[in-house]
Amino acid sequence: MKEQWKKLFHIFWTFFKISPVTFGGGYAMIPLLEREIIEKKKWLSKEEVTDVFALSQTVPGAVAVNSATFIGHRIGGIKGAIAALIGVSLPTFIIVLGLGMSYFFIHDNPKLEAAFVSIRVTIVALIVYAAIQIAKTAIIDKTTFSIVLIGVPALFFIHPVLAIFLGALSGIVVVYLKNKWGHKTSRKQIYEKDPTANPENFMWGAGI
Secondary structure (H helix, E strand, O other), rough: HHHHHHHHOOOOOEEEEHHHHHOOOOHHHHHHHHHHHHHHEEEHHHHHHHHHHHHOOOOOHHHHHHHHHHHHHHHHHHHHHHHHHHHHHHHHHHHHHHHHHHHHHOOOOOHHHHHHHHHHHHHHHHHHHHHHHHHHHHHHOOOHHHHHHHHHHHOOOOOHHHHHHHHHHHHHHHHHHHHOOOOOOHHHHHHOOOOOOOOHHHHHHOOO
Protein backbone atom coordinates (compact mmCIF):
# COMPACT_ATOMS: atom_id res chain seq x y z
CA MET A 1 0.00 0.00 0.00
CA LYS A 2 2.86 2.32 0.89
CA GLU A 3 4.56 1.61 -2.45
CA GLN A 4 1.35 2.42 -4.31
CA TRP A 5 1.01 5.82 -2.61
CA LYS A 6 4.68 6.49 -3.28
CA LYS A 7 4.17 5.75 -6.96
CA LEU A 8 1.09 7.98 -7.11
CA PHE A 9 3.05 10.80 -5.49
CA HIS A 10 5.83 10.39 -8.07
CA ILE A 11 3.24 10.60 -10.87
CA PHE A 12 1.69 13.70 -9.31
CA TRP A 13 5.06 15.38 -8.70
CA THR A 14 6.34 14.61 -12.21
CA PHE A 15 3.41 16.38 -13.86
CA PHE A 16 3.38 19.11 -11.22
CA LYS A 17 6.97 19.99 -12.22
CA ILE A 18 6.25 19.86 -15.95
CA SER A 19 3.00 21.84 -15.95
CA PRO A 20 4.34 25.35 -15.16
CA VAL A 21 6.64 25.37 -18.20
CA THR A 22 4.07 24.27 -20.77
CA PHE A 23 3.58 27.72 -22.26
CA GLY A 24 1.90 27.49 -25.65
CA GLY A 25 -0.05 24.30 -24.99
CA GLY A 26 0.59 20.61 -24.52
CA TYR A 27 3.04 20.26 -27.40
CA ALA A 28 5.64 22.25 -25.47
CA MET A 29 5.63 19.61 -22.72
CA ILE A 30 6.65 16.76 -25.04
CA PRO A 31 10.44 17.23 -24.64
CA LEU A 32 10.04 17.43 -20.84
CA LEU A 33 7.77 14.39 -20.79
CA GLU A 34 10.28 12.38 -22.79
CA ARG A 35 13.06 13.30 -20.37
CA GLU A 36 11.01 12.47 -17.27
CA ILE A 37 8.77 9.59 -18.38
CA ILE A 38 11.03 7.78 -20.85
CA GLU A 39 14.65 8.57 -20.00
CA LYS A 40 14.68 9.09 -16.22
CA LYS A 41 11.86 6.94 -14.85
CA LYS A 42 11.46 4.56 -17.81
CA TRP A 43 7.72 4.24 -17.17
CA LEU A 44 6.82 4.13 -20.88
CA SER A 45 8.60 3.69 -24.21
CA LYS A 46 8.92 6.49 -26.76
CA GLU A 47 6.43 4.69 -29.02
CA GLU A 48 3.84 4.50 -26.23
CA VAL A 49 4.21 8.21 -25.45
CA THR A 50 3.81 9.02 -29.15
CA ASP A 51 0.62 6.95 -29.27
CA VAL A 52 -0.70 8.73 -26.17
CA PHE A 53 -0.19 12.17 -27.76
CA ALA A 54 -1.89 11.01 -30.95
CA LEU A 55 -4.86 9.75 -28.92
CA SER A 56 -4.95 12.94 -26.84
CA GLN A 57 -5.51 15.02 -29.95
CA THR A 58 -8.51 12.97 -31.06
CA VAL A 59 -10.65 13.71 -27.98
CA PRO A 60 -11.99 17.06 -26.72
CA GLY A 61 -9.95 19.01 -24.20
CA ALA A 62 -6.45 20.39 -23.75
CA VAL A 63 -3.67 18.20 -25.11
CA ALA A 64 -1.60 18.61 -21.92
CA VAL A 65 -4.48 17.52 -19.66
CA ASN A 66 -5.52 14.65 -21.92
CA SER A 67 -1.95 13.39 -22.29
CA ALA A 68 -1.26 13.57 -18.56
CA THR A 69 -4.46 11.65 -17.81
CA PHE A 70 -3.73 8.94 -20.38
CA ILE A 71 -0.11 8.54 -19.27
CA GLY A 72 -1.11 8.49 -15.59
CA HIS A 73 -3.63 5.76 -16.36
CA ARG A 74 -1.05 3.69 -18.25
CA ILE A 75 1.33 3.93 -15.29
CA GLY A 76 -1.00 3.66 -12.29
CA GLY A 77 -4.53 2.93 -13.44
CA ILE A 78 -7.46 5.14 -12.39
CA LYS A 79 -5.60 6.49 -9.35
CA GLY A 80 -2.59 7.26 -11.52
CA ALA A 81 -4.81 9.15 -13.97
CA ILE A 82 -6.27 11.24 -11.14
CA ALA A 83 -2.80 11.94 -9.70
CA ALA A 84 -1.49 13.04 -13.10
CA LEU A 85 -4.59 15.16 -13.77
CA ILE A 86 -4.26 17.00 -10.46
CA GLY A 87 -0.52 17.38 -10.94
CA VAL A 88 -0.78 18.93 -14.39
CA SER A 89 -3.79 21.14 -13.54
CA LEU A 90 -2.90 22.52 -10.11
CA PRO A 91 0.11 24.70 -11.09
CA THR A 92 -1.76 26.15 -14.05
CA PHE A 93 -4.77 26.94 -11.86
CA ILE A 94 -2.57 28.72 -9.30
CA ILE A 95 -0.64 30.67 -11.96
CA VAL A 96 -3.77 31.73 -13.86
CA LEU A 97 -5.49 32.75 -10.63
CA GLY A 98 -2.46 34.83 -9.61
CA LEU A 99 -2.10 36.44 -13.03
CA GLY A 100 -5.81 37.15 -13.21
CA MET A 101 -5.70 38.99 -9.90
CA SER A 102 -2.62 41.03 -10.82
CA TYR A 103 -3.20 41.52 -14.57
CA PHE A 104 -4.70 45.00 -14.32
CA PHE A 105 -1.65 46.19 -12.40
CA ILE A 106 1.11 44.78 -14.61
CA HIS A 107 -0.30 44.35 -18.15
CA ASP A 108 1.31 47.58 -19.40
CA ASN A 109 4.75 46.74 -18.02
CA PRO A 110 7.24 46.83 -20.96
CA LYS A 111 9.53 44.26 -19.31
CA LEU A 112 6.65 41.83 -18.97
CA GLU A 113 5.68 42.34 -22.62
CA ALA A 114 9.28 41.68 -23.69
CA ALA A 115 9.39 38.51 -21.59
CA PHE A 116 6.24 37.13 -23.24
CA VAL A 117 7.62 37.86 -26.71
CA SER A 118 10.68 35.75 -25.87
CA ILE A 119 8.52 33.02 -24.35
CA ARG A 120 6.43 32.75 -27.53
CA VAL A 121 9.56 32.36 -29.65
CA THR A 122 10.92 29.68 -27.31
CA ILE A 123 7.63 27.79 -27.51
CA VAL A 124 7.94 27.63 -31.30
CA ALA A 125 11.35 25.97 -30.87
CA LEU A 126 9.94 23.48 -28.34
CA ILE A 127 7.05 22.55 -30.62
CA VAL A 128 9.37 22.05 -33.60
CA TYR A 129 11.61 19.84 -31.47
CA ALA A 130 8.58 17.85 -30.27
CA ALA A 131 7.40 17.39 -33.87
CA ILE A 132 10.80 16.01 -34.87
CA GLN A 133 10.85 13.59 -31.92
CA ILE A 134 7.33 12.34 -32.68
CA ALA A 135 8.17 11.96 -36.37
CA LYS A 136 11.01 9.57 -35.50
CA THR A 137 8.52 7.04 -34.14
CA ALA A 138 5.43 7.92 -36.17
CA ILE A 139 7.01 7.81 -39.63
CA ILE A 140 7.95 4.15 -39.85
CA ASP A 141 7.69 3.45 -43.59
CA LYS A 142 7.04 5.02 -46.98
CA THR A 143 3.29 4.92 -46.44
CA THR A 144 3.32 6.93 -43.21
CA PHE A 145 5.81 9.34 -44.78
CA SER A 146 3.39 9.85 -47.68
CA ILE A 147 0.51 10.50 -45.27
CA VAL A 148 2.59 13.23 -43.60
CA LEU A 149 3.41 14.83 -46.95
CA ILE A 150 -0.29 14.93 -47.80
CA GLY A 151 -1.57 15.76 -44.32
CA VAL A 152 0.55 18.80 -43.49
CA PRO A 153 -0.52 20.89 -46.54
CA ALA A 154 -4.10 19.65 -46.10
CA LEU A 155 -4.28 21.22 -42.63
CA PHE A 156 -4.24 24.66 -44.27
CA PHE A 157 -7.54 23.86 -46.01
CA ILE A 158 -9.49 21.40 -43.84
CA HIS A 159 -10.58 21.27 -40.19
CA PRO A 160 -8.18 19.41 -37.82
CA VAL A 161 -10.98 17.04 -36.74
CA LEU A 162 -11.53 16.07 -40.37
CA ALA A 163 -7.77 15.60 -40.78
CA ILE A 164 -7.69 13.24 -37.78
CA PHE A 165 -10.67 11.29 -39.14
CA LEU A 166 -9.09 10.97 -42.58
CA GLY A 167 -5.78 9.95 -41.00
CA ALA A 168 -7.48 7.21 -38.99
CA LEU A 169 -9.36 6.03 -42.07
CA SER A 170 -6.13 5.99 -44.07
CA GLY A 171 -4.46 3.90 -41.37
CA ILE A 172 -7.27 1.33 -41.43
CA VAL A 173 -7.11 1.06 -45.22
CA VAL A 174 -3.30 0.86 -45.26
CA VAL A 175 -3.16 -1.87 -42.60
CA TYR A 176 -5.85 -3.87 -44.42
CA LEU A 177 -3.99 -3.66 -47.72
CA LYS A 178 -0.61 -4.47 -46.14
CA ASN A 179 -2.05 -7.52 -44.38
CA LYS A 180 -3.61 -8.61 -47.63
CA TRP A 181 -0.30 -8.22 -49.48
CA GLY A 182 1.80 -9.78 -46.71
CA HIS A 183 3.70 -6.66 -45.59
CA LYS A 184 4.69 -5.73 -42.02
CA THR A 185 1.99 -3.61 -40.40
CA SER A 186 3.27 -2.63 -36.94
CA ARG A 187 6.32 -1.11 -35.33
CA LYS A 188 6.47 -4.03 -32.92
CA GLN A 189 6.86 -6.55 -35.73
CA ILE A 190 9.62 -4.46 -37.29
CA TYR A 191 11.46 -4.08 -33.98
CA GLU A 192 11.21 -7.82 -33.32
CA LYS A 193 12.80 -8.51 -36.67
CA ASP A 194 15.64 -6.05 -35.99
CA PRO A 195 15.79 -4.77 -32.36
CA THR A 196 18.67 -2.41 -33.19
CA ALA A 197 16.84 -0.80 -36.07
CA ASN A 198 16.69 2.97 -36.23
CA PRO A 199 13.11 4.28 -36.73
CA GLU A 200 14.38 6.86 -39.23
CA ASN A 201 15.52 4.03 -41.50
CA PHE A 202 12.01 2.54 -41.66
CA MET A 203 10.97 5.44 -43.85
CA TRP A 204 12.95 4.01 -46.71
CA GLY A 205 13.54 0.41 -45.74
CA ALA A 206 10.04 -0.96 -45.06
CA GLY A 207 6.45 -0.71 -46.19
CA ILE A 208 4.96 -0.35 -49.61
